[in-house]
Amino acid sequence: MAEDQAKPAGPDLTQGISLSELADGGMLAGHVGEEEVLLARLGTEVFAVGAHCSHYHGPLAEGLVVGDTVRCPWHHACFSLRTGEALRAPALSAIDCWAVEQRGGKVFVKDKRSEKPAPRYRPAAAPDRIVIVGGGAAGFAAAEMLRREDYRGSIVMLSNDDAAPVDRPNLSKDYLAGTAPEEWIPLRGDDFYSDNGIELRLKTNVTGIDPRAREVALGDGGKVAYDRLLLATGAEPVRLPIPGADQPHVHTLRSLADSRAIVERAKTARRAVVIGASFIGLEVAAALRARGIEVHVVAPEKRPMERILGVEMGDFVRALHEGHGVVFHLEDTASAIDGKQVKLKSGGTLEADLVVVGVGVRPRLDLAERAGLAIDRGLIVDAYLATKAPEIFAAGDIARWPDPHTGQAIRVEHWVVAERQGQAAALNMLGLREKFEAVPFFWSQHYDIPINYVGHAEKWDDLAIEGDIAGKDCLVRYKLGGRTLAVASIFRDVANLQAELAMERDMAA
Ligand SMILES: Cc1cc2nc3c(=O)[nH]c(=O)nc-3n(C[C@H](O)[C@H](O)[C@H](O)COP(=O)(O)OP(=O)(O)OC[C@H]3O[C@@H](n4cnc5c(N)ncnc54)[C@H](O)[C@@H]3O)c2cc1C
Ligand code: FES
Helix, strand or coil: CCCCCCCCCCCEHHHCEEHHHCCCCCEEEEEECCEEEEEEEECCEEEEEECECCCCCCEHHHCEEECCEEECCCCCCEEECCCCCEEECCCCCCCCEEEEEEECCEEEEEEEECCCCCCCCCCCCCCCEEEEECCCHHHHHHHHHHHHCCCCCEEEEECCCCCCCECHHHHHCHHHHCCCCHHHCECCCHHHHHHCCEEEECCCCEEEEECCCCEEEECCCCEEECCEEEECCCEEECCCCCCCCCCCCEECCCCHHHHHHHHHHHCCCCEEEEECCCHHHHHHHHHHHHCCCEEEEEECCCCCCHHHHHHHHHHHHHHHHHHCCCEEEECCCEEEEECCEEEECCCCEEECCEEEECCCEEECCHHHHHCCCCECCCEECCCCCECCCCCEEECHHHEEEEECCCCEEECCCCHHHHHHHHHHHHHHHCCCCCCCCCCCEEEEEECCEEEEEEECCCCCCEEEEEEECCCCEEEEEEEECCEEEEEEEECCHHHHHHHHHHHHHHHHC
């Protein structure tokens, strides 16, 4: 490192830190050479791990120590302090670990440790062939976890997308805004699949499942046999049933190809209409504003996101977007798109050379339905994510699972949930009995404002606001019968992590 280059912040941890500087459960960020390192104390033990999350580089020192783990403040990944392993998605890669020595009341960080954590489970009778339908969040996380747990059998991942698994949330955020390069988008490079013996077959449409023969049928007439099958087919955007919605300048957004197509059109577009004030619709609005495009949002609701976040947060989100120049046309819908004119039910017309439709998604249940699996506004799974056919599992946007926190069967469309379900399903396909009990979590990003939401509240009778929503520093609790079902926050990450922990403990009690 050149002498005038800045050294990482914080103390040099090789020189010794007094143990008394570190409270029990406390953390301290420092450095070892050029690397940023986090010290965390648990009772008399002290651990040294990489200071940044392997998901989006979140600062772990601003997170929460829970037992011998540390949770990331940004999107609630969780790492083992003992081994560095990424225990909870969205992080899928371990962080580094250093040896620590205690001497004379001081802690010294020594060399980096290179041993890999041993697989936690060694099931006696793992299946020979695992087939995963879907190359998205859940499918990828399942395949990765199978190999992480040292599963030696065959893994075939079938995806009708033409791109290998991608960081889908980015497609409506930085990538669309033009601030994240395309190299950041694949979840892993191509060599990951060959190196790990994962047979990833892209552009491969699965057209049927024969549960008796234990095989799936492919669009090209081929068949693939399985011992365990994971269905992770996700959801597809709802198309607008209005005249003109099939024109080339009218887009939906799910895949990398969709996002690329919007980026391409955005290069010459001057005015865009976003139909729908959903999370995706509004993230698209923010990304297009970042590209200097005039943006109008048309949606039937009175205020954006009210159903999920409540009146006060809905008003905030609206004001935030208006502050960035977005024009809302609420309590209105598009009735037709006539060339570059979007006709509104209210009688108005909006000019647009780019239209993005974000009016919700529909879970892709067709395969499951035709295979005779139980469907009820989602594919019904048990606490182990198994369908009624015990060798077929499901995860992600299609799965409706018994959520122990609400006591109800729920289905959500969250990235972190899909990944964690993929991981749990992987373990269960190996014959382990791992209940899926994670508290649902999602985040959404609008300009420089992240909204983090943990829990699940379809309705509430009390909404308690701590802090100041307009001041972008708040925590909102959604309660029913005195019990907190969910929490949304802006820049109160530790409180959001603590709320997650409280919900976990509430269930355990
Ligand atoms: C633009 C965008 C932004 C988002 N941002 C966020 C966010 O900020 N936070 C958040 O929590 N969530 C976000 N989400 C939601 C999140 O991405 C989904 O909840 C998650 O991807 C669901 O994972 P999945 O594995 O169930 O489905 P997907 O990731 O959709 O994967 C499904 C896969 O199945 C394949 N497939 C489907 N049918 C077949 C078939 N018959 N044969 C073969 N392959 C098939 C598809 O090609 C795809 O590869 C966002 C979604 C989008 C589209
Ligand atoms: S940056 Fe840590 S979970 Fe996303």
